[in-house]
Amino acid sequence: MDATHLEEAIRASLPGVALEFVPSIDLHTTLFVEPNDLIITLQTLRDRADLKFELLSELTAADYWPREPRFELIYILVSIEHSMRVRLKVRVRGTDPHVATATTLWPAANWLEREVWDLFGIAFDGHPDPRRLLMPEDWEGFPARKDYPVQIIKKPEAGSPLQMTPEEFQANLLKDRLARE
Numbered sequence: 001m002d003a004t005h006l007e008e009a010i011r012a013s014l015p016g017v018a019l020e021f022v023p024s025i026d027l028h029t030t031l032f033v034e035p036n037d038l039i040i041t042l043q044t045l046r047d048r049a050d051l052k053f054e055l056l057s058e059l060t061a062a063d064y065w066p067r068e069p070r071f072e073l074i075y076i077l078v079s080i081e082h083s084m085r086v087r088l089k090v091r092v093r094g095t096d097p098h099v100a101t102a103t104t105l106w107p108a109a110n111w112l113e114r115e116v117w118d119l120f121g122i123a124f125d126g127h128p129d130p131r132r133l134l135m136p137e138d139w140e141g142f143p144a145r146k147d148y149p150v151q152i153i154k155k156p157e158a159g160s161p162l163q164m165t166p167e168e169f170q171a172n173l174l175k176d177r178l179a180r181e
Contacts, residue, residue: 001050001082003029009051010086013044028076030087035099038090042105045077045086053077053086056102059112061092061120065146070094071122075102098123119144 001009006029007021017040020032033041045053058076069091077086090099101124102109113124114133121142124130132139141148164172 001084003027006051006084006086007031009048010045013048013051014041017041024087028085028087030089032089032091035090035092039100039102039105041088042075042077042102045088046105050082051079051084052081053079053084055080056106056109056112057085059102059109059116061116061122061144063120063144063146065094068094071097071120073099073116073122092122097121098125100125101127103128118142121145 010029010031011019014037017037018034019041022030022032024030045051055078056075057078058074060074062072062074064070064072071092071094073090073092075088075090077088078084079086092099097120099122101113103113103124104126110127110129111133113127114129114131116122117124117127117130118132118134119142131137135143
């Protein structure tokens with residue numbers, strides 16, 4: 001099934017859902033849905049026989065701060081039977097960011113959602129285990145956010161001089177040349 005037929009099949013299977021198909025540089029079919037339509041869209045893509053996107057390959061997020069909606073959740077779904085991929089994106093507002101969990105559809109979404117929450121602070125309503133995954137439990141903030149305070153201040157050293165004299169440099173060149181002969 002090519003991208004045009006895939007888009008038609010998805011539109012036909014979700015008549016009441018606002019779908020926004022967008023071009024992508026890697027030629028994967030990419031579409032946006034509203035947060036309220038996320039679960040019905042994921043379930044339809046998984047369960048419809050002519051689609052069968054049964055594998056949730058990846059779930060991640062991107063922060064476009066200071067733009068609103070600030071975040072995009074990105075779901076990569078794979079149909080092994082039909083040799084297809086689809087990229088589903090959801091725009092999420094920066095104030096109180098949350099969407100419904102996909103763990104009821106794909107149990108593997110558990111850790112992926114925990115990682116997104118841990119790094120971006122996007123909550124997943126109904127998640128069975130909403131704990132930090134990568135950061136310590138007492139960590140404050142979400143380090144993948146663009147407004148997260150960087151705590152290291154260091155001047156760039158790109159223009160600093162070499163730490164050897166010209167004579168040492170010449171000696172190293174000669175030593176290297178003799179070793180190659």
